[in-house]
Amino acid sequence: MIFLAVLLTTVLSTSVFAQSKIGTVSLKTLFDNYYKTKLAQAAINDRKTQLDKDDQNMRANLNAEANAYQQLLQQANDQAISSEERDRRQKEADAKLKQLQDSQAALDDYERQAQATLNDQRAQMRDKILQEIEVAVTSTAKADGYTMVIDTAAETVNATPVVVYTSGENDLTDTVLKQLNAGAPIDTTPAPSAASAPPSLLSTNGF
Secondary structure, three states: OHHHHHHHHHHHHHHHHHHOOEEEEOHHHHHHHOHHHHHHHHHHHHHHHHHHHHHHHHHHHHHHHHHHHHHHHHHHOOOOOOHHHHHHHHHHHHHHHHHHHHHHHHHHHHHHHHHHHHHHHHHHHHHHHHHHHHHHHHHHHHHOOOOEEEEOOOEOOOOOEOOOOOOOOOEOHHHHHHHHOOOOOOOOOOOOOOOOOOOOOOOOOOO
């Protein structure tokens, strides 16, 4: 009886699977070519540019303070001037060193906060875009009678593809992408790959 039950379950499962209509999409292609992804990336790039500019100004001020400290330190050790003057310069050097240390700490805090701000903005935009793509995929799948849609670009923990083989006959990527980019306010033509630029101080990995 157990054998018959297992056999019946297997037959029924096979029958249901045979009646299923399975489609595929490349979630990476949809994400990369969705116009809202490009708008979001542009917004993040603008924010990053401003943060980089502020960071460079803080570093320039820090370098100026470091130079001033070195000058005071040299003057404090100059035997050509009186001991009283050397003592005064040493006190000024000590005060400048404290200011320099405070400025360095402020710069470190700023860079950490700037990176956290970019990461948070990127994560929020990414999640929102993925939700919109999921809605579009679901809408297309239901309209065309698909019972399951598999992401051909997905990878497991071991970095192996989830879909080992697909003929591409039931791929919905182009259909969904047209739906997502319908009425886009910008050019949605995929741009050619650009040469990699050197990382900036607040460099990120992008989406």
